[in-house]
Amino acid sequence: MNASPVIRKTRADLQVVPNFSDYDAEQRRFSWDAAARELAKEPGGGINIAFQAVDRHCVAGLRDKPALRFLARGAAARSISYGELAALTNRFCNALRCLGIGKGDRVFILAARIPELYIALLGSLKNGAVVSPLFSAFGPEPIATRVNLGAASVLVTTDTLFARKIAQWRDSMPGLKHVLLVADDGGTTAVPGTLDFATLMASAAQTCTYEATSAEDMALLHFTSGTTGTPKGAVHVHGAAVTHWVTGRYALDLHPDDLYWCTADPGWVTGTSYGVIAPLLHGVTSVVDREEFDAERWYSILQDEGVSVWYTAPTAIRMLMRAGADIAKRYTFAHLRFVASVGEPLNPEAVWWGKDVLGLPIHDNWWQTETGGIMIANTPAFDIKPGSMGRPLPGVEAAIVRRRDDGTVQIVSEPGTQGELALKRGWPSMFRGYLGNEERYRKCFAGDWYLTGDLALRDADGYYWFVGRADDVIKSAGHLIGPFEVESALMEHPAVAEAAVIGKPDPVVGETIKAFVSLNRGFEPDETLRMTLLGHARKRLGAAVAPKEIAFVAQLPHTRSGKIMRRLLKARELGQAEGDTSTLEAGS
Ligand code: AMP
Numbered sequence: 001m002n003a004s005p006v007i008r009k010t011r012a013d014l015q016v017v018p019n020f021s022d023y024d025a026e027q028r029r030f031s032w033d034a035a036a037r038e039l040a041k042e043p044g045g046g047i048n049i050a051f052q053a054v055d056r057h058c059v060a061g062l063r064d065k066p067a068l069r070f071l072a073r074g075a076a077a078r079s080i081s082y083g084e085l086a087a088l089t090n091r092f093c094n095a096l097r098c099l100g101i102g103k104g105d106r107v108f109i110l111a112a113r114i115p116e117l118y119i120a121l122l123g124s125l126k127n128g129a130v131v132s133p134l135f136s137a138f139g140p141e142p143i144a145t146r147v148n149l150g151a152a153s154v155l156v157t158t159d160t161l162f163a164r165k166i167a168q169w170r171d172s173m174p175g176l177k178h179v180l181l182v183a184d185d186g187g188t189t190a191v192p193g194t195l196d197f198a199t200l201m202a203s204a205a206q207t208c209t210y211e212a213t214s215a216e217d218m219a220l221l222h223f224t225s226g227t228t229g230t231p232k233g234a235v236h237v238h239g240a241a242v243t244h245w246v247t248g249r250y251a252l253d254l255h256p257d258d259l260y261w262c263t264a265d266p267g268w269v270t271g272t273s274y275g276v277i278a279p280l281l282h283g284v285t286s287v288v289d290r291e292e293f294d295a296e297r298w299y300s301i302l303q304d305e306g307v308s309v310w311y312t313a314p315t316a317i318r319m320l321m322r323a324g325a326d327i328a329k330r331y332t333f334a335h336l337r338f339v340a341s342v343g344e345p346l347n348p349e350a351v352w353w354g355k356d357v358l359g360l361p362i363h364d365n366w367w368q369t370e371t372g373g374i375m376i377a378n379t380p381a382f383d384i385k386p387g388s389m390g391r392p393l394p395g396v397e398a399a400i401v402r403r404r405d406d407g408t409v410q411i412v413s414e415p416g417t418q419g420e421l422a423l424k425r426g427w428p429s430m431f432r433g434y435l436g437n438e439e440r441y442r443k444c445f446a447g448d449w450y451l452t453g454d455l456a457l458r459d460a461d462g463y464y465w466f467v468g469r470a471d472d473v474i475k476s477a478g479h480l481i482g483p484f485e486v487e488s489a490l491m492e493h494p495a496v497a498e499a500a501v502i503g504k505p506d507p508v509v510g511e512t513i514k515a516f517v518s519l520n521r522g523f524e525p526d527e528t529l530r531m532t533l534l535g536h537a538r539k540r541l542g543a544a545v546a547p548k549e550i551a552f553v554a555q556l557p558h559t560r561s562g563k564i565m566r567r568l569l570k571a572r573e574l575g576q577a578e579g580d581t582s583t584l585e586a587g588s
Helices: 023-029 032-038 048-058 081-098 113-126 140-150 159-172 195-203 238-250 267-279 293-302 314-323 325-329 348-358 438-442 483-489 528-542 566-573
Strands: 065-071 075-081 106-108 130-134 154-158 176-181 218-224 232-237 258-263 285-289 308-312 338-343 362-366 398-403 409-411 419-424 449-458 464-467 475-477 479-481 494-506 510-517 551-552
Touching: 032 238, 048 081, 048 113, 048 238, 048 267, 065 081, 065 113, 075 081, 075 113, 081 113, 081 195, 106 113, 106 140, 106 159, 113 130, 113 154, 113 195, 113 267, 130 140, 140 159, 140 483, 140 528, 154 159, 159 176, 176 195, 218 238, 218 267, 218 528, 232 238, 238 267, 258 267, 267 285, 285 293, 293 314, 293 325, 314 348, 325 348, 338 348, 348 362, 398 449, 475 494, 479 483, 483 494, 483 510, 483 528, 494 566, 510 528, 528 551
Parallel strands: 065 285, 106 130, 106 154, 130 218, 154 176, 258 285, 258 308, 308 338, 338 362, 510 551
Antiparallel strands: 065 075, 218 232, 398 409, 398 419, 419 449, 449 464, 475 479, 494 510
């Protein structure tokens, strides 16, 4: 636990009355059933995320209010009102129906943060189809893996991304029935074997009856990574909207007049849950910027768009810190009243930097793909202990546990003791499975406790502190990367006999990916081969997932049962003690 002083909150820190101001009373009062009743009733008593996020507001007088405001370099901003969004998503829902796509079919989307991504996502949910937005910086291999694992019937992408990442690999995705292309120049496309998005939308009807889905119907598929095996498709249901509604209120403190900006890409769970669903559920206006990080651009968006609530990530904050306070001083953030961050540890300096430079501390919060929504958070009314993730939100029961050999867990009640972070099942956005992998899902639970795979501790005031991951997954720039996927891509190269990948601490992006590679006979470990392998990995995996460094080794360390000991490679890389090496194979 960090000894950094506490940031005390007073009334003067609050520009609006916070949604969450009495921790104990709200915890006692809260029930998920009551929260679900706050959303609009739907025919048949079910719940559909898109209806709740969009159409509900049109009957409640918000038809003309901007829902999403799209910014892109060199183009005028485009605002889409709740009414327009309802009509556009109706069209997409109908377009899918015309293609024979309906409830339970899988629609994958690979696109930058363009309007069509949001229209396709919400339109698919109206259709009852299951959506999986993919990160547009992925290379062909991660895309094909996910499309195949998720049994996608439809892929929505742009003509440029199609040419670069799909066309050549289309045969490796035999289950895909339709590829819908958005023309990057705003016109139409005519690529053999694909359909034009704009033409389909123009010919589809603007009104539709959305599919009546139940709270337990599958809505979204988010891929996440483990240490071994292929990515895991975490299944999320329509009922998750209740968590997004509640956490939008408590953790993001959304108020109707907010101008909200979530910088996450919908290709990752934060960008979908909090870049699309939660703000729309609250009927607020969201800014969506198509461009990648640029300090000046980001400050000018905060200033010129009048952003009031900003949800971003530690890597981005550290990049702003590195760009220097001088740049920030050229801007004013008159409307900004709450800043939150998620995805990786937020160092105390970054929390204080926010206070100094933006005039507001950064509020760290914690959750993961499997939880579907924010679970632990710092919120506007409560003191911040910089370096801590905050406290569990109402409706969330968290604990620090220790796994026993018999599969049960022991709850660690002494404050300050490290263990695994666990959550009591029962919140609506909890994942309902890993697609096609029941056993892996079962292993995440001990009785009623969901085991997060994160090591943490709780202090005497109930604040949670992140300690590290219990496994070998890597967090780079907020993206969870499974070593196996990277190693597999490297091993496809004829020179590589074996590969092991670790996360190497980095002051800005948290961890960078370093690969250790042993070579097949006949290949020389020289600079030319290193560059070739770096290029190979980048082409297959995309820049966000590819290793930044490759080291050649004669042999990788293995356990006697044949598993690569990444932990040992990491300890050696960082000059740390090697720990227990009793299972190490001789000669490793
Ligand atoms: P993902 O499923 O990609 O969202 O990644 C979830 C993982 O990111 C968690 O299990 C943590 O390891 C890490 N993470 C998320 N939020 C935080 C946070 N506030 N502090 C530290 N680690 C975090």
